[in-house]
Amino acid sequence: MEKETINSSPKKTTTTTTQKLNDKEYLSTLSKDELINLIVQENEKKQQQSKNIFKNNGVENTEGKKKKKNRNKQSNINFDKCYKRHVAFKLSYVGWPFFGFAAQDCSEETIENYLIKAFLKTSLIPDIKTANYFKSGRTDKGVSAYGQVISLYVRSNLKEGEGIIPPKDQSGGPISNRTKSNKTELTKNNDNEKARKGNKKSIEDDEELPYIKMLNGVLPPEIRILAWAPVPFHFNARFSTLSRTYKYFFNPNGLDLNLMKEASKLYLGEHNYINFCKIDVNVKSFMRVILQFDIEKVENSELYVATIKGFAFLWHQIRCMMAVLFLIGQKKANISLITQLLDTNKTIxxxxxxxxSEVPLVLFDCGYDDIDFIYESSVQEKTVESMFGVYNDYLIKTEVNRLIRSTLKNTEPTTTSKIPQPITNITNPITSPTLSTTSTSTSTSTTTTTTTETNEINSINIGEKRKHSIAESEKELEEEGNEHKHKHNKN
Known part of the structure; x- marks a missing residue:
């Protein structure tokens, strides 16, 4: 009865759990199960308070931070309410530090991987899978480009024009079917995107987003967006390409350029290039057309460049074609070798x-019909400055190599008729060795002194001189020993 009276007391029911745990008199009246329940309630209360504190202060665990950060990247952009535009981008890159153009599962150091990250970081696309992305071609590891072209759908600031795609409502209908309230919401959404991070001036309604400036601001200096162009919906960066032009630079030292120029003309036309490529099991036909093959001297340089133009190329085709030309230029192969390799009917x-090598190869141009690329003058100077920084780095490396090569070339070699033998087992290289002939009072001291002197002579003499000195030392030692023995017997 007493227990029930305490539990039902109004004074006790209004006390907090913490106060109850500090009340010894009250705790003494509880059973074991009641004590456990009271402690559990107090622990749950403390845990809830901790969660509230962390939440109010913005403190979250690492996983929560990452998720929140990823959500905030595009938190202000609803791509379903944004206008899109079909755009082709012309870009250049120095391919030497990268593992090729195409994205790979085994490496993130590819040009395409950096491009996709740049489009995502600038919020120009929601993801690459829905962007209708295509590339004119893929270059191998170490190959550079000046005229690579890609095409995809990107976010636009305009509502009409070439390649403009209006947003759709939730039912999939065009924007013209949206209600007035939805149109107002869409207008607000586009207005919020007029001023991007880093832009001092807001973008007007009749101005397109500064694509080049946005992308180059997040790309590495070796990769630069050069120009862009709005394209029709049927355009495809890969299948709309009419021609591709490559350039291959080389040093003419030791090469017969006239033979190479004559042999290069044998590549012109349509041929089966199965003997001039690395076999790809996915390729069904090895027939390719070469439209142009010229070898010319590079202006203000000691190098030469081969310009090769065609509709399309096989895997490593140009590098194999140049390799055979180098064999002919070195006169290690006859010009007829090209004709024989192109004739697949012969079992050669x-x-x-x-x-x-892949280093001198450059994808110079991709040809299209009726596409006028826009080069923005406001950012072109910055692009040139950025490329000069890359050029300057390689120029310094070239001059260092030139210094070593020229210095070594101008150094006269030293010729010697006799190669000196190395000196070994030197016990004291500073003290000059002398042979002592002074007799000591005892046989032991005399033997020790002469032995040390003999070792010193042995350590510094080489070749025949060493043998001669050792013989003389042994003779003197024997004479000194005999003299000492004679004196001892006389005494």
Whole structure:
């Protein structure tokens, strides 16, 4: 009865759990199960208070921060309410530090991977899978480009024009079917995107987003967006390409350029290039057309450049073609070798040649019909400055190499008729060795002194002189020993 009276007391019911735990008199009246329940309630209360504190102060665990950060990247952009535009981008890159153009699962150091990250970071696309992305071609590891072209759907600030795609409502209908309130919401959404991060001036309604400035601001200096162009919906950066032009730079030292120029004309026209490529099992036909093959001297340089233009190329085709030309230029192969390799009806054995290096190869241009790329003058100077920084780095490396090469070339080699033998087992290189002939009072001291002197002579003499000195030392030692023995017997 007493227990029930305490629990039902109004004074006790109004006390907090913490106060109850501090009340010894009250705790003494509770059973074991009641004590456990009271402690559990207090622990749950403290845990809830901790969660509230962390939440109010913005403190979250690492996983929560990452999720929140990813959500905030595009938190202000609803791509379903944004206008899109089909755009082609022309870009250049120095391919030497990268593992090729195309994205790979084994490496993130590809040009395409950096491009996709740039489009996502600038919120120009929601994801690459829905962007209708295509590339004119893929270049291998170490290959550079000046005229690579890609096409995709990107966010636009305009509501009409070439390649403009209006947003759709939730039912999939066009924007013209939206209600007035939805149109107002869409207008507000576009207005919020007029001033991007880093832009001092807001973008007017009749101005397109500064695509080049936005992308180059987040790309590495080796990759630059050069120009952009609005394209029709049927355009495809890969399948709309009419031609591709490559340039291959080389040093003419040791090469017969006239032979190479004559041999290069044999590549012109349509041929089966199965002997001039690395076999790809996915390729059904190895027939390719070469429209142009010229070899010319580079202006203000000691180098030469081969310009090759065609509709499309096989895997490593240009590097294999150049390798055979180098064999002909070195007079290690006859010009007829090209004709024989192009004639697949003949059972000729492919010569074991080393494929030409990828470093001098550049994708120079991709040809299209009726596309006028826009080069923004406001950012072109910054692009040139950025590219000069890359050029300057490689120029310094070139001058360092030139210094070593020229210095070594101007250094006269030293010729010697006799190669000196190395000196070994030197016990004291400073003290000059002398042979002592002074007799000591005892046989032990005399033997120790002469032995040390003999070792010193042995350590500094070489070749025949060493043998001669050792013989003389042994003779003197024997004479000194005999003299000492004679004196001892006399005494």
């Amino acid at each position: 054995t492919k010569p074991p040649y080393e494929m030409a």
